[in-house]
Amino acid sequence: MSSRVLALDHGEGMVATIIREYEEGRDRDAVEKLDKLCEFGSASDGNPSIxxxxxxxxxxxxxxYPSYVVLVAEIEEDEMTMRxxxxIVGVVSGCIKSVSKGSNPNTNLPTYVQVAxxxxxxxxxxxxxxxxAKKLVTELEEWCKRRGAQYAYMATDSTNQASINLFTLKCAYTKLRTPTVLVNPVHAHHKPIDSRVRIVRLxxxxxxxxxxHRVFGANSEFFPKDINTILSSKLNLGTYMAVPSTQSxxxxxxxxxxxxxxSVWNTKDxxxxxxxxxxxxxYAVCVGSRVLDTWLPWLRIPSIPDVFSPFGVYFLYxxxxxxxxxxxxxxSLCAFVHNMAGDDVGCGAVVAEVDRMDEMKHDWVPHWRRFSWTDLWCVKKLTAEDQVECVEDDWVESRPSRTSVFTDPRDF
Known part of the structure; x- marks a missing residue:
């Protein structure tokens, strides 16, 4: 991508902002510095932050992902300034993949679209x-459109009003889904598994x-066409099925x-x-609960792992x-994964993201409500109006009223 230069007035002279592709050798240290600077800002308000x-x-x-890019925003200041x-003052990442958006009414087969x-x-x-931020998003959308993306979507914490305003008010995104992120800390003790349950790795x-063909067929959204790549990835720890023990x-x-x-995705790497x-x-309560659970595991105290040091996560999808x-x-299946995580040093939590419409899953998947949160997914059509044959072809305008939603582990 060729660099695109824009002029901004900061009140201290003209500042040129260049949006360009990330270069490993040239930008790595600067982007890491930017990440730490943004994290310091998020943790400096007196509230706990992740x-x-x-x-x-x-x-x-x-x-x-099959196709991806990282863009950076770099400023070139007027020589009259002292800075x-x-x-590098901004960064954004993006990828392109093919996902389902529901079924074709004529064939009842999944309809796939290219999304960013x-x-x-x-x-x-x-x-x-x-x-x-807006310039980074705009340039990323253009990069994705040139490579065939028909839609773009993003996910953010539903309480992140600044991000929501940027995408919905300034970048014309539409609110699509509000899935819930369920977080279950990994305790020091193992969880019991019903002896009447047999767990099989597929x-x-x-x-x-x-x-x-059985679970996420035609009636699904965001199911990745390259699911085989995900399931065979080194980050995928396996797909597990729980059946009655009488099933041979x-x-x-x-x-x-x-x-x-x-399925279980390992984010630790x-x-x-x-x-x-x-x-x-x-801090003292969390540490105390862990120590007590380690000393007296038979009490099965719901302890909190050492989340104050860097820890990894198992993501369920x-x-x-x-x-x-x-x-x-x-x-029982979730208990099995919890025990897997407990045996993996440095894994502090098991996480799943489920559609808010499917509230039953909130009862099926063990989690701590205080550690869980609601996400917001927003979507935008990137193709021109004359490229859509009818309203029914437009994912934004004709969303199915009830479909299952697949959460791509690469998105977490």
């Missing part, structure tokens, strides 16, 4: 409210068949009346999280249950 450590790899979160002539996912938008606290090919073998064409299924800004009392016994099987 900081993200990309472990020295600014493009870690987008490496596993540095060049400085926007993430990792950061602007230096000293250069906000100067149009940098091979990637069988898992793909189940997801594509699995036949993909004839599953038992009740079952539960999910991509990024780590850290909680900062808690009070001394809160592809969650689905069938049959009257499905919810109980899902609870």
């Amino acid at each position: 900081l993200t450590d990309l472990m020295g790899d600014p493009i870690a979160r987008v490496r596993h 540095k002539k060049k400085e 996912y926007i993430l990792g938008l950061r602007v230096s606290p000293f250069h906000r409210r100067q149009g940098v 091979e990637p090919q069988l898992a793909e068949f189940v997801y594509r 073998e699995l036949d993909p064409l004839s599953f038992p009346p009740s079952f539960a299924i999910l 991509v990024f780590k999280l850290q909680v900062k800004g808690v009070t001394g009392l809160s 592809g969650l689905h249950v069938e049959g009257s016994g499905g919810p109980a099987l899902m609870k």
